Amino acid sequence: MIVHPRILRLAAVVAGALLSLPAFGAPTQVTLVPPSGARFLEGQRFDVRVEGLGAGPFTATLSVDGQPVAFTSGVQNTSTTDGISPTGWGGFNLRAHAFRKPGLHTLTATFADSTGSVSVTSTVQVLGVAGEHGGGEARNVIILLGDGMGGSHRTAARIVMYGVSGGDPNGRLEMDAFPGLGLVSTHSLNSIITDSAPGMACYSTGNHANNNQEGVYPAHVTSPFFQPRVEYMGEYLHRAKGTSLGIVTTADVEDATPAANAVHTGNRNAGTGIVDQYLDESANNGLTVLLGGGRRWFLPATQFGSSRGTATDYAGLPSDLISRWKLPAGAAGAADPNRDLIADFKGAGFTYVEDASGLKGLASSPPRKLLGLFGYGNMNVALDKVAKRRGTPLADGTYVVDHYHAPDQPMLDEMAEVALGVLSKNHKGFVLLIEGAHIDKQSHLMDADRAVGETLEFDRAVGVARRFADSNEGTVVVVLADHECSGFSLIGALTGGVAAARALPSDAATLDPATTPARQKAAGTYDAAGFPRYTFLADGYPATMDVDGKVLVGYGASGDRYETWLSKPLPVVDSLLPDVIKAELKAKTYGSEPIQRVSDANGFYLRGNVTGGQAVHTAADIPISAYSSGSDAWREFVGIQTNTDVFFKLMRAVLAR
Ligand SMILES: [Zn+2]
Numbered sequence: 001m002i003v004h005p006r007i008l009r010l011a012a013v014v015a016g017a018l019l020s021l022p023a024f025g026a027p028t029q030v031t032l033v034p035p036s037g038a039r040f041l042e043g044q045r046f047d048v049r050v051e052g053l054g055a056g057p058f059t060a061t062l063s064v065d066g067q068p069v070a071f072t073s074g075v076q077n078t079s080t081t082d083g084i085s086p087t088g089w090g091g092f093n094l095r096a097h098a099f100r101k102p103g104l105h106t107l108t109a110t111f112a113d114s115t116g117s118v119s120v121t122s123t124v125q126v127l128g129v130a131g132e133h134g135g136g137e138a139r140n141v142i143i144l145l146g147d148g149m150g151g152s153h154r155t156a157a158r159i160v161m162y163g164v165s166g167g168d169p170n171g172r173l174e175m176d177a178f179p180g181l182g183l184v185s186t187h188s189l190n191s192i193i194t195d196s197a198p199g200m201a202c203y204s205t206g207n208h209a210n211n212n213q214e215g216v217y218p219a220h221v222t223s224p225f226f227q228p229r230v231e232y233m234g235e236y237l238h239r240a241k242g243t244s245l246g247i248v249t250t251a252d253v254e255d256a257t258p259a260a261n262a263v264h265t266g267n268r269n270a271g272t273g274i275v276d277q278y279l280d281e282s283a284n285n286g287l288t289v290l291l292g293g294g295r296r297w298f299l300p301a302t303q304f305g306s307s308r309g310t311a312t313d314y315a316g317l318p319s320d321l322i323s324r325w326k327l328p329a330g331a332a333g334a335a336d337p338n339r340d341l342i343a344d345f346k347g348a349g350f351t352y353v354e355d356a357s358g359l360k361g362l363a364s365s366p367p368r369k370l371l372g373l374f375g376y377g378n379m380n381v382a383l384d385k386v387a388k389r390r391g392t393p394l395a396d397g398t399y400v401v402d403h404y405h406a407p408d409q410p411m412l413d414e415m416a417e418v419a420l421g422v423l424s425k426n427h428k429g430f431v432l433l434i435e436g437a438h439i440d441k442q443s444h445l446m447d448a449d450r451a452v453g454e455t456l457e458f459d460r461a462v463g464v465a466r467r468f469a470d471s472n473e474g475t476v477v478v479v480l481a482d483h484e485c486s487g488f489s490l491i492g493a494l495t496g497g498v499a500a501a502r503a504l505p506s507d508a509a510t511l512d513p514a515t516t517p518a519r520q521k522a523a524g525t526y527d528a529a530g531f532p533r534y535t536f537l538a539d540g541y542p543a544t545m546d547v548d549g550k551v552l553v554g555y556g557a558s559g560d561r562y563e564t565w566l567s568k569p570l571p572v573v574d575s576l577l578p579d580v581i582k583a584e585l586k587a588k589t590y591g592s593e594p595i596q597r598v599s600d601a602n603g604f605y606l607r608g609n610v611t612g613g614q615a616v617h618t619a620a621d622i623p624i625s626a627y628s629s630g631s632d633a634w635r636e637f638v639g640i641q642t643n644t645d646v647f648f649k650l651m652r653a654v655l656a657r
Helices: 151-162 196-205 233-241 271-280 319-324 341-347 356-360 382-390 412-423 438-444 448-471 498-503 579-587 633-637 643-655
Strands: 018-020 028-033 039-041 046-053 059-064 089-097 103-113 116-127 140-146 180-185 244-252 287-293 351-353 370-373 430-436 475-480 488-494 551-555 561-563 604-606 622-629 639-642
Touching (some): 028 103, 028 116, 089 103, 089 319, 140 196, 151 488, 151 622, 180 633, 233 244, 233 643, 271 341, 341 351, 356 412, 370 412, 382 448, 412 430, 412 448, 448 475, 475 643
Parallel strands (some): 180 639, 244 287, 244 430
Antiparallel strands (some): 059 103, 103 116, 180 622, 475 622
């Protein structure tokens, strides 16, 4: 097999629809989606929408490759058009369109109001499922996404786990051992800096979206769930081959990365509707495994810890969306804050577990379908879960996981193991996302020790996936990230030892540039960094992150913080928790932002590069590692590629004939 990029870019096509402006009055903000440059796999479904702002009544036309095509919604010569456009806007939709023929296709629309008319064009590209280098040997796709994981997170985890001697690492992470290594650009449709919603959706749809949007194109509609859709990998392969879909995450399952495999919404924070859609559309994507946090969205609003509410829900999905996407009638949705979604999942045949013990009990005989909700919001990070398992409490004898009302949570590799047991019952194959969510979340919070612990936890799940691939021929595994987070950089190692660092006088008031804070002097750079050494226990995690000569991390995309270089006993209050638990944590002296950490109060003050209290995502390319059994599919990921390329490569690994 020859290794070279086979996914062609439409170099000549500009981003955004081409607009021709008339001389006099006309509607404004007329847009056509999908935008020019969008790419689809042959047969992949997507919605087309033309919309504009103006003085109604509105009319519109659409032609595809020069042939007139009727819209599936939008009444001509009215001001209300499709009934889902906000006041002043008109919109016309063609739902669930698909091209069979590879090559360039042209969509042309006109949009008129009472003052004039505008025409818009999109040129899109359809890629055939048959690649020039074969493919089609894979049945199972496993995407391991370390959220926010850049090259430096991987290096940090490797140094902590194995150390370095004589100028070389003493060992390799599971992901380091994959044969295919490439780089991925991570931009979104509307920014060089993506968030996790379009970041994940690039891999699962092959299409770009605006930030905060997953499985949809930008549009002005009255609910983010009404936005024009593009078909997910899980939906396409379920339709074409009868595959199952699994989603495993350490985040709240409403979070952007997990949802961007099954849920179509322009608002990644619409938790009630997001979790409803998981179940209500599961017949269309074969959702069989859903494991993570986020119990708050599944509990009736009247129960402790529930976050359900009408403001984050949807109702009345448009009828043409339902009929054209062949959704069950019940998928229309309802404003139902008191829905008992766990009961509904059980009614649909899912076995439900809510702690590690329950999950472990299923390992020997996996159920047909599995829902596991191991926390009210995001699950806890590896180091806090491990502290409880080891019986090493905080100074006051309590445990972080108990404060989170989630005392018995599984590790990511344990979740992955059971998920694979359930999914591998489907001999037609599966798509499985495994997300290490807190690599990102702890990098935002500039908590290096917890971020590294997460990367170690994630890497153990990578090992589970690789071993599954080795014993199940026809599996392709990619390890990647949606974006880098925080500009995580390994700047050196602590000098003078941990006890000395603890004993330093407070630096908090040392703000005069003429005075060097003691903790800045303790950062050993170059030769002074030496070779950090950590001790690991039998559970696979470091005995402590506070070793003499520990690795020190800086953040190129930082927010404000005080830094002591020492482990932070309490995490910052997680943003994805029910308000009632957030309030309890704040009362226990947890900070809401990094700068409020009590344990860092004596640290030296570091003014962040950005406002907002936390570090942010960066535009850095991220590494992708690929492995495959029964085929050379891994070779396709060698080299540099765009995030949307990854979708087409994975799909061809399964579908090419
Ligand atoms: Zn993030």
